[in-house]
Each structure stands twice: as C-alpha cells, then as structure tokens.
Amino acid sequence: MTQVPLSIAGETLSGDGREVADVLDPSTGEAIGTVVHATTADLDRALDAAARGFKTWRNTPADQRSAVLMKAAGLIRERAKDIGASITREQGKPVKEAIGETVYCAMLLEFYAGEIKRLYGRTLVRPAGSRVEVQYHPVGPVAGFAAWNFPALNVMRKIGGALAAGCSTIVKPSEETPSGGLAMVQALIDAGVPGEAVQCVFGVPDEVSRHLLASPVIRKVTFTGSTAVGKHLAKLAADDLKIATMELGGHAPVLVFADSDIDKALDTMTANAFRNAGQVCVSPTRFLVEEPVFAKFRDGFVERTKALKVGNGFEKDIDMGPMASPRGLERMESMIGDAKTHGAKVLAGGERIGNQGWFHAPTVLAEVPTGAEIMNEEPFGPVAILNSMAGEDAMIEEANRLPYGLAAYAWTQNPARRRRLAAEVEAGMLAIDTGGVSAADAPFGGVKWSGYGSEDGREGVLTCMVTKTVHEG
Structure with a gap:
C-alpha cells in the first residue's frame, strides 16, 4: 500500500x-x-x-x-x-x-x-x-x-x-x-x-x-x-x-447457568471473547456464571485463554493479532489497573506483550466489583471478566444494569428459562447456546445506549x- x-x-x-x-x-x-x-x-x-x-x-x-x-x-x-x-x-x-x-x-x-x-x-x-x-x-x-x-x-x-x-x-x-x-x-x-x-x-x-x-x-x-x-x-x-x-457501543453479558454444556460454552465463548483482540462491539465481556459451576468454568476459561497464540496476523495458526492502535493499549492498561485497585484478581495476561507494535496478552479478570470502571464501560480489548452469581434473578439484574443493550449471550438447556431470558434480557440480539449474533438475513442492532x-x-x-x-x- x-x-x-x-x-x-x-x-x-x-x-x-x-x-x-x-x-x-x-x-x-x-x-x-x-x-x-x-x-x-x-x-x-x-x-x-x-x-x-x-x-x-x-x-x-x-x-x-x-x-x-x-x-x-x-x-x-x-x-x-x-x-x-x-x-x-x-x-x-x-x-x-x-x-x-x-x-x-x-x-x-x-x-x-x-x-x-x-x-x-x-x-x-x-x-x-x-x-x-x-x-x-x-x-x-x-x-x-x-x-x-x-x-x-x-x-x-x-x-x-x-x-x-x-x-x-x-x-x-x-x-x-x-x-x-x-x-x-x-x-x-x-x-x-x-x-x-x-x-x-x-x-x-x-x-x-x-x-x-x-x-x-x-x-x-x-x-x-x-x-x-x-x-x-x-x-x-x-x-x-x-x-x-x-x-x-456494548458491554455484552454472558449468563452461564449450571444446567449448560460447560465445555461447549467454554470452547465457544473463549474464542469469541478474544476474536479481533476483543475489539468487537458484540464481544462477550461480562461473564455471569451461576455459583455451582463457577470454579469449573473459571478454570476452563483460564486454561483456554493461556493456550491462545498471539502474533502478527499473517503468521500461521495465530489466534489473535495486535490491538489496532496505541489508544487501545492505553485503555487496557488503565482499566485493568483500576480493576486491580478495586480488588479484582488477574488470572491470565494483564499486560502488554513486547515493545514493538500494539500487542496485549489475552486477559482474564475475576471477582471484579461493580464499582470498577471495567464493569461499567466497554473495554474494547482482549479482556474477559468472570464473576460468580447466586442465580437467575441476580444474573438478569446484572445483565440489565448498564445502559447498553447491543448483544447478550446465555447458556442453558432449560426451555422455560430460555423463553424467560428472551423476554427479560435487554438487548437487541440474544444468542442462546451459540456464539453467533450476526447473519446476513437477520437484523443487527441494539437498544438503549x-x-x-x-x-x-x-x-x-x-x-x-x-x-x-x-x-x-
């Protein structure tokens, strides 16, 4: 060029x-x-x-x-x-x-x-x-x-x-x-x-x-x-x-229930969270995991995240490339630092990779309080937030807490719950037991902010x- x-x-x-x-x-x-x-x-x-x-x-x-x-x-x-x-x-x-x-x-x-x-x-x-x-x-x-x-x-x-x-x-x-x-x-x-x-x-x-x-x-x-x-x-x-x-903008919640296929959810959503280095408006960012399966989901997510290969987008078998600009790196460093100050645990990544280009490690945060900036503003970078939740009502309340409503994701095999989520989760697009919210023949858009x-x-x-x-x- x-x-x-x-x-x-x-x-x-x-x-x-x-x-x-x-x-x-x-x-x-x-x-x-x-x-x-x-x-x-x-x-x-x-x-x-x-x-x-x-x-x-x-x-x-x-x-x-x-x-x-x-x-x-x-x-x-x-x-x-x-x-x-x-x-x-x-x-x-x-x-x-x-x-x-x-x-x-x-x-x-x-x-x-x-x-x-x-x-x-x-x-x-x-x-x-x-x-x-x-x-x-x-x-x-x-x-x-x-x-x-x-x-x-x-x-x-x-x-x-x-x-x-x-x-x-x-x-x-x-x-x-x-x-x-x-x-x-x-x-x-x-x-x-x-x-x-x-x-x-x-x-x-x-x-x-x-x-x-x-x-x-x-x-x-x-x-x-x-x-x-x-x-x-x-x-x-x-x-x-x-x-x-x-x-x-968005800040997509992912509601993971105890009755879901955890391995399928992990395989799908880990890849989805770090697609395009997390620089996706529908990127799954806030993982709200039902308490009985939180430890299993957390450990599986961290394991898969650490296995991701980061490098130049032209290299073979790359899972994630660099961030698109230095602004993204600065935002990640600021938001992760703020989360740590609020008591969040860094389970994977958390820092820049090297000093050439704008690479950042895929990052997993856990136990992040709602007062942290990253829980309220879209990170638009390679970071996933994992929090344990008491049950369905609390998960829906947290999913709807923010003024954003672009995409949302849910993992459950309960038909009645699926219908409730479709009615109650405030989002323009909801994916249940899948990571896809886009199709050429389906409308793409959000609600609220x-x-x-x-x-x-x-x-x-x-x-x-x-x-x-x-x-x-």
Missing part, C-alpha cells in the same frame, strides 16, 4: 494538493502508506454527485439493480484474499478472519440483491371503487460513517442496504483502516453501480460529518462507533430531521426507506 485515494463521482482522486495522513501497521507501529483527506470542495462535489446519483439509481429497474449487486458480490469473493490481506496490514486481525469478513460482505450483497425484489407494499381492504395502498420509497442520499474494527464489513453495512433500497451513498471509512472500505466501493463501481451513487471520502471525522450532515442533500445518516460520537451525530441529524441508524435502527436483514433495507400511503376514491 502506498496511498489510499478518494472516490468521488466515479473518479479516483489522489493526494495532489490535498492533505494526507499516515496509515500504520499495528504489528510494528510503522507507517505503511497514506490516506488522502477530502477538501471542502471535494465534499461539496460528492454531495452534488449524490443528488444526481440518487435520481439515476432509484429509477434503475429492480432486476438490473439486483444483477449489479450480485456481480459486485462475485467480485468481492474473487478479491477476498487481497482485500483480507490489506485489512490485516492496517487493522491487525488474523488474515483468516479478515478474509472471512470480506466474504461476509459478499454474502450481505447477495442477500440484498434478492431483497430488492421483495420490497413489497400492501393493499388495504376497502369497498369496491376505492383503494388504499402502502408503498415504500428510498429515503434519499445516505451518509455513512464506519468504524475501524471491521474495515470492510462496517462499510458494507452502511452502503449495501441503502443501495438495495435505491438510495445513493457517501461513506467515510476510518482513516486508520481505509483500504477495506474503499475496496467495497470499488467492487460496486466495477460491477455497474454509478460512481455518483456510491462514493468514498476520508478526512478529519468531525469536519467531514458536520459538513455532510449540514447539507439538505443527505436524508439519512448511519454510523457504527462509540456511544458518545453516536449521540453527537444524532444531534446533528436532528437539526434537519434526518433519519438515523446508530450501531453503538447501544443505538437504534437495524442493519442487515430486511430491516437493513427498510431503514433506508420511507412509507407513503396512497388513498384512491
């Missing part, structure tokens, strides 16, 4: 006369290239293009739009190894995970290609001679802002459903991990999406978001990132009553549409 350009109105724009910023390799901390920052004039040009692109793309026949998205999915599959490698260089995750992320983007497009043909309205029953029809129409140009932890997938979630709905899009991937998102945009353009309908810009995040959201051209904003930034963008969107989808609106699934298209009711006499 040398320089990651802008893509505006179908034109690739280099850094000639524009500011650029370094892109760093998290395995070494060294610069591996630069990313171009858009000027104000570039952003204005992108807005003008998005307005034109919306008129073109929304009027493209559904069969044709579907075929274009399917072709783009095929191109992404063909390019998955190269795109995955670029993600690993910039973000650090094991290359097998990066390739898997890329393939998931293709799966989303394949689903959306079919969903284009399933955007049905409905006709309401009325007396002969009259008619009421409910229709769905694309909301208009969409501005998307994507986080660095899933450089390709976060971008595809911003643009895939919007394009399926008939909207044009401007997306801003993270400047720290720019290549994966740009690759998604390029595949769509190469497949036949007009360059005015799918654009990619970079720049100082607050400056870009303020400029785009101040424009009446943009009719929807969609964001993945922290709750604090999400609240800020929601306020900007509210000034013009723009529709918003917010996929924000974890945001609102959904990506993926049919809902990921409908959140980019408005409802119109037509009454005929």
Whole structure:
C-alpha cells in the first residue's frame, strides 16, 4: 500500500494538493502508506454527485439493480484474499478472519440483491371503487460513517442496504483502516453501480460529518462507533430531521447457568471473547456464571485463554493479532489497573506483550466489583471478566444494569428459562447456546445506549426507506 485515494463521482482522486495522513501497521507501529483527506470542495462535489446519483439509481429497474449487486458480490469473493490481506496490514486481525469478513460482505450483497425484489407494499381492504395502498420509497442520499474494527464489513453495512433500497451513498471509512472500505466501493463501481451513487471520502471525522450532515442533500445518516460520537451525530441529524441508524457501543453479558454444556460454552465463548483482540462491539465481556459451576468454568476459561497464540496476523495458526492502535493499549492498561485497585484478581495476561507494535496478552479478570470502571464501560480489548452469581434473578439484574443493550449471550438447556431470558434480557440480539449474533438475513442492532435502527436483514433495507400511503376514491 502506498496511498489510499478518494472516490468521488466515479473518479479516483489522489493526494495532489490535498492533505494526507499516515496509515500504520499495528504489528510494528510503522507507517505503511497514506490516506488522502477530502477538501471542502471535494465534499461539496460528492454531495452534488449524490443528488444526481440518487435520481439515476432509484429509477434503475429492480432486476438490473439486483444483477449489479450480485456481480459486485462475485467480485468481492474473487478479491477476498487481497482485500483480507490489506485489512490485516492496517487493522491487525488474523488474515483468516479478515478474509472471512470480506466474504461476509459478499454474502450481505447477495442477500440484498434478492431483497430488492421483495420490497413489497400492501393493499388495504376497502369497498369496491376505492383503494388504499402502502408503498415504500428510498429515503434519499445516505451518509455513512464506519468504524475501524471491521474495515470492510462496517462499510458494507452502511452502503449495501441503502443501495438495495435505491438510495445513493457517501461513506467515510476510518482513516486508520481505509483500504477495506474503499475496496467495497470499488467492487460496486466495477460491477455497474454509478460512481455518483456510491462514493468514498476520508478526512478529519468531525469536519467531514458536520459538513455532510449540514447539507439538505443527505436524508439519512448511519454510523457504527462509540456511544458518545453516536449521540453527537444524532444531534446533528436532528437539526434537519434526518433519519438515523446508530450501531453503538456494548458491554455484552454472558449468563452461564449450571444446567449448560460447560465445555461447549467454554470452547465457544473463549474464542469469541478474544476474536479481533476483543475489539468487537458484540464481544462477550461480562461473564455471569451461576455459583455451582463457577470454579469449573473459571478454570476452563483460564486454561483456554493461556493456550491462545498471539502474533502478527499473517503468521500461521495465530489466534489473535495486535490491538489496532496505541489508544487501545492505553485503555487496557488503565482499566485493568483500576480493576486491580478495586480488588479484582488477574488470572491470565494483564499486560502488554513486547515493545514493538500494539500487542496485549489475552486477559482474564475475576471477582471484579461493580464499582470498577471495567464493569461499567466497554473495554474494547482482549479482556474477559468472570464473576460468580447466586442465580437467575441476580444474573438478569446484572445483565440489565448498564445502559447498553447491543448483544447478550446465555447458556442453558432449560426451555422455560430460555423463553424467560428472551423476554427479560435487554438487548437487541440474544444468542442462546451459540456464539453467533450476526447473519446476513437477520437484523443487527441494539437498544438503549447501544443505538437504534437495524442493519442487515430486511430491516437493513427498510431503514433506508420511507412509507407513503396512497388513498384512491
């Protein structure tokens, strides 16, 4: 990688006369290239293009739009190894995970290609001679802002459903991990999406978001990132009553009951907790383990954690790569130190690995009091918290204690308890006896401070549409 350009109105724009910023390799901390920052004039040009692109793309026949998205999915599959490698260089995750992320983007497009043909309205029953029809129409140009932890997938979630709905899009991937998102945009353009309908810009995040959201051209904003930034963008969107989808922070509880398959839970959740070095919005972080099985679960979790192999994402058989930035390391050191001050026990890891790059050991904390920062704020790093709980009522109360509600997990073989958990656990997604909360055809999103609106699934298209009711006499 040398320089990651802008893509505006179908034109690739280099850094000639524009500011650029370094892109760093998290395995070494060294610069591996630069990313171009858009000027104000570039952003204005992108807005003008998005307005034109919306008129073109929304009027493209559904069969044709579907075929274009399917072709783009095929191109992404063909390019998955190269795109995955670029993600690993910039973000650090094991290359097998990066390739898997890329393939998931293709799966989303394949689903959306079919969903284009399933955007049905409905006709309401009325007396002969009259008619009421409910229709769905694309909301208009969409501005998307994507986080660095899933450089390709976060971008595809911003643009895939919007394009399926008939909207044009401007997306801003993270400047720290720019290549994966740009690759998604390029595949769509190469497949036949007009360059005015799918654009990619970079720049100082607050400056870009303020400029785009101040424009009446943009009719929807969609964001993945922290709750604090999400609240800020929601306020900007509210000034013009723009529709918003917010996929924000979490702090996922894992309720482990005595009747569960402990070995299966351990095998699944240990790997899940340290996937992408814990830098996952749905990462399981707070393990609430029923007292009779706590010791067995704790010992098994620690054993599996210590067996994980940490290293450069391109090395063979790596389980976990580095953290994506030095900010993550600093946060881990601060939160673990605070937990220890509050009396928490460090059972595995707890410190940085080496002095080159941003590696941190997979960490297990136990007996962490609720007053510790890490029990109340998302760590977003390779750490799992294990606490013993008295029973179901106490576990549900602790699971719901925080203002976050993105993902939650539970392990139990009791059918009645499963139904109770589904009703009572406050989360946008609940996984019972599995580690998966994401599927191309299922809505992905949270409640409370974890945001609102959904990506993926049919809902990921409908959140980019408005409802119109037509009454005929």
